[in-house]
Amino acid sequence: MVTRLLVAQSGGCTAVINSTLVGVVDAARTQDGIDAIYGAHFGVRGVLGDDLVDLGRQSQATLALVRRTPSAALGSARYKLSDDECAQALDALARRHIGIFVLIGGNDSADTAQRLGRLAAERGQDLRVVAVPKTIDNDLPETDHCPGFGSAARFLAQGTVDAGRDSAAMRHWDPVKVVEVMGRNAGWLAAATALGAPEERDAPHLIYVPERPFDLHTFLGDVHHTYQRLGYCVAVVTETVRDAQGRPVGGIDKTAPVDAFGHPVIAGTAAALCRAVEAALGLKARFDKPGTMQRMSMALVSETDWQEAYEVGRAAVRAAAAGQSGVMVTLERISGSPYRCTTGLVPVERVANVQRLLPAEYLHPTRPWVSDAFLAYARPLLGGPLLKYGRLEETGSP
Amino acid sequence: MVTRLLVAQSGGCTAVINSTLVGVVDAARTQDGIDAIYGAHFGVRGVLGDDLVDLGRQSQATLALVRRTPSAALGSARYKLSDDECAQALDALARRHIGIFVLIGGNDSADTAQRLGRLAAERGQDLRVVAVPKTIDNDLPETDHCPGFGSAARFLAQGTVDAGRDSAAMRHWDPVKVVEVMGRNAGWLAAATALGAPEERDAPHLIYVPERPFDLHTFLGDVHHTYQRLGYCVAVVTETVRDAQGRPVGGIDKTAPVDAFGHPVIAGTAAALCRAVEAALGLKARFDKPGTMQRMSMALVSETDWQEAYEVGRAAVRAAAAGQSGVMVTLERISGSPYRCTTGLVPVERVANVQRLLPAEYLHPTRPWVSDAFLAYARPLLGGPLLKYGRLEETGSP
Numbered sequence: 001m002v003t004r005l006l007v008a009q010s011g012g013c014t015a016v017i018n019s020t021l022v023g024v025v026d027a028a029r030t031q032d033g034i035d036a037i038y039g040a041h042f043g044v045r046g047v048l049g050d051d052l053v054d055l056g057r058q059s060q061a062t063l064a065l066v067r068r069t070p071s072a073a074l075g076s077a078r079y080k081l082s083d084d085e086c087a088q089a090l091d092a093l094a095r096r097h098i099g100i101f102v103l104i105g106g107n108d109s110a111d112t113a114q115r116l117g118r119l120a121a122e123r124g125q126d127l128r129v130v131a132v133p134k135t136i137d138n139d140l141p142e143t144d145h146c147p148g149f150g151s152a153a154r155f156l157a158q159g160t161v162d163a164g165r166d167s168a169a170m171r172h173w174d175p176v177k178v179v180e181v182m183g184r185n186a187g188w189l190a191a192a193t194a195l196g197a198p199e200e201r202d203a204p205h206l207i208y209v210p211e212r213p214f215d216l217h218t219f220l221g222d223v224h225h226t227y228q229r230l231g232y233c234v235a236v237v238t239e240t241v242r243d244a245q246g247r248p249v250g251g252i253d254k255t256a257p258v259d260a261f262g263h264p265v266i267a268g269t270a271a272a273l274c275r276a277v278e279a280a281l282g283l284k285a286r287f288d289k290p291g292t293m294q295r296m297s298m299a300l301v302s303e304t305d306w307q308e309a310y311e312v313g314r315a316a317v318r319a320a321a322a323g324q325s326g327v328m329v330t331l332e333r334i335s336g337s338p339y340r341c342t343t344g345l346v347p348v349e350r351v352a353n354v355q356r357l358l359p360a361e362y363l364h365p366t367r368p369w370v371s372d373a374f375l376a377y378a379r380p381l382l383g384g385p386l387l388k389y390g391r392l393e394e395t396g397s398p
Numbered sequence: 399m400v401t402r403l404l405v406a407q408s409g410g411c412t413a414v415i416n417s418t419l420v421g422v423v424d425a426a427r428t429q430d431g432i433d434a435i436y437g438a439h440f441g442v443r444g445v446l447g448d449d450l451v452d453l454g455r456q457s458q459a460t461l462a463l464v465r466r467t468p469s470a471a472l473g474s475a476r477y478k479l480s481d482d483e484c485a486q487a488l489d490a491l492a493r494r495h496i497g498i499f500v501l502i503g504g505n506d507s508a509d510t511a512q513r514l515g516r517l518a519a520e521r522g523q524d525l526r527v528v529a530v531p532k533t534i535d536n537d538l539p540e541t542d543h544c545p546g547f548g549s550a551a552r553f554l555a556q557g558t559v560d561a562g563r564d565s566a567a568m569r570h571w572d573p574v575k576v577v578e579v580m581g582r583n584a585g586w587l588a589a590a591t592a593l594g595a596p597e598e599r600d601a602p603h604l605i606y607v608p609e610r611p612f613d614l615h616t617f618l619g620d621v622h623h624t625y626q627r628l629g630y631c632v633a634v635v636t637e638t639v640r641d642a643q644g645r646p647v648g649g650i651d652k653t654a655p656v657d658a659f660g661h662p663v664i665a666g667t668a669a670a671l672c673r674a675v676e677a678a679l680g681l682k683a684r685f686d687k688p689g690t691m692q693r694m695s696m697a698l699v700s701e702t703d704w705q706e707a708y709e710v711g712r713a714a715v716r717a718a719a720a721g722q723s724g725v726m727v728t729l730e731r732i733s734g735s736p737y738r739c740t741t742g743l744v745p746v747e748r749v750a751n752v753q754r755l756l757p758a759e760y761l762h763p764t765r766p767w768v769s770d771a772f773l774a775y776a777r778p779l780l781g782g783p784l785l786k787y788g789r790l791e792e793t794g795s796p
Contacts, residue, residue, distance in 0.1 A: 012568070053792070054794075058791055066788045066789070071563035071566065075569070159695075163691050169407075173475065289689065293686050392437070393457065395456075398436055
């Protein structure tokens with residue numbers, strides 16, 4: 001039985017999602033039983049609108065370059081299919097004689113993959129649906145970690161070291177800095193910035209994640225104590241931290257719509273915290289918000305992440321060719337030191353709409369910090385050490 | 399005559415200000431007539447407080463590492479000496495038998511160097527004062543460009559390419575992006591992001607600099623027009639753009655929601671512009687504000703900038719040893735293609751408190767964009783091409 005494969009990219013982009021795409025294409029090209037490889041533009045939008053590109057006809061030079069290009073080369077989307085649209089999508093796939101649909105994405109994409117796979121089975125349509133994990137948030141269950149996370153973590157860990165060096169030198173001018181990082185409901189990325197602080201004096205000094213209720217009074221006390229101890233303070237905060245009543249610290253942006261999956265848009269956490277520091281402590285505070293640059297940096301890509309992203313793409317094709325459907329590819333850590341990982345498969349219903357938050361054992365029991373277990377977990381994902389920086393030797397007064 | 403040299407770092411930090419510091423130390427170590435090399439902690443604060451470090455006793459390994467470390471290894475300051483403090487500083491230098499004072503900084507530091515040099519001459523104190531340029535803002539007159547600019551420009555040009563790839567893929571979700579960049583009163587850094595856009599479809603599409611009054615209505619029209627043409631839009635804006643009446647754009651955000659602590663969130667220029675885009679055009683907009691990361695990135699350093707920063711440090715020592723005082727080291731472009739630069743000297747009073755804004759010939763006459771002359775000026779300062787990214791080949795519907 002020969003069939004056609006369609007691949008799409010979905011959700012927020014990453015630095016390595018195209019490595020996954022090229023992994024799919026490379027594996028499909030040499031896989032018996034696949035005679036055409038198509039890509040859908042802008043996720044399921046391209047499926048519905050029959051907006052496709054022939055990936056089997058891309059040159060090796062193009063694919064090599066795309067594999068080193070951040071963002072989604074096919075275009076991405078946040079689009080929740082209605083039940084009618086699920087049926088329409090399956091009709092569109094049938095018209096194109098697509099027997100394998102590979103969807104690269106996060107929680108919401110796993111949900112889409114699950115619904116399409118179930119409906120296809122109900123209809124008796126010959127379609128294998130395989131999801132491939134992708135999210136800088138690292139919040140998918142059943143996988144050791146998610147492609148995209150390691151590279152964003154590397155950018156942020158290095159960027160926080162850099163921002164911390166700035167604050168250390170400028171402590172007499174603006175001694176407090178808040179670095180705002182992404183994370184819908186999970187603090188994996190914020191936590192990863194701890195990897196840049198091998199010594200207690202190094203930045204960041206404080207890390208606030210959405211897994212723990214944010215208390216402004218405690219935060220101000222933490223900043224004050226750090227400032228008194230070191231003369232400056234760098235705090236990392238996930239953009240979505242909330243207080244004990246569940247209210248976003250940055251305020252919900254009421255002028256903006258909730259997104260297609262019902263997630264509210266949050267206005268400005270770091271900005272709010274800087275104002276609070278200045279008002280309550282009388283310390284000048286500023287914030288860095290690298291925004292989408294944190295998920296797009298090929299200059300700071302984790303080579304481990306980049307390679308694993310490729311392998312999960314290849315594994316998806318192997319799984320589909322072997323008859324699997326309704327599954328998501330996972331990464332399974334075989335060994336922590338030396339770090340070794342392989343791919344696995346999990347039923348997609350165990351992933352769809354489930355978020356994996358930071359477990360308690362990855363956080364410090366009392367301080368706004370991480371545990372050694374988290375550091376051991378996250379360090380290899382950065383793909384190598386950060387840049388090595390120096391300090392002048394203390395000579396005493398000459 | 400044998401004397402001692404003191405060096406200090408001042409103003410906002412850069413990725414290469416320590417390369418200049420090590421240039422000073424390396425040159426002073428081999429310079430006849432200098433028998434001690436001290437550094438002052440936190441700029442003129444360290445001079446006043448006799449808070450010094452012995453740079454002559456630093457190991458080569460330490461200096462090599464510091465040279466590759468961003469921020470100011472001595473610590474920096476923004477501190478304007480009173481007249482009394484100028485006299486106190488000279489007294490402190492005399493007590494330490496300092497005959498050469500090298501101050502690495504920007505406009506304000508040149509002013510400090512000028513005042514100390516003049517007062518020393520009036521008092522008959524044997525002190526040579528040499529200023530060394532350093533500012534990511536690139537706003538010092540009399541020099542072709544300023545060390546620190548090329549590296550920040552490289553980070554921002556690459557970061558804007560990256561952020562633009564994100565927006566291109568996510569155009570159906572949040573099609574408008576504003577990248578907020580630094581610049582006290584000059585738009586050199588914002589302008590440099592144009593180097594990442596070799597084709598008209600590439601980001602950034604619009605660049606707003608403080609040299610031109612910012613008109614919100616025109617901005618919204620520009621964004622709307624770009625969105626209609628390309629399906630998304632990336633605008634770069636200097637944080638300090640002002641309207642025709644001189645009011646900061648970041649201060650006119652009246653529709654911001656209230657945060658959890660009851661304060662309206664005013665995150666600055668880019669946040670205000672995003673809100674305006676959403677309200678007026680109904681397009682979802684987001685912003686990236688890399689903040690201090692843009693001036694601290696050794697991962698994206700311009701090797702040209704890094705080497706030139708070293709050379710201006712060495713040139714300062716040579717100038718002082720040759721008896722020069724009241725001068726600032728400059729960079730003089732000998733040739734544009736191939737790019738070649740050498741160092742020069744200029745009286746510091748021609749630099750102190752003078753800002754070099756983007757000249758009209760470096761801006762596009764009608765569009766929010768730069769001129770070809772600016773691109774030719776700025777390109778070699780980035781120290782090499784940006785990362786090469788790819789796109790899928792257009793195959794037509796398969």
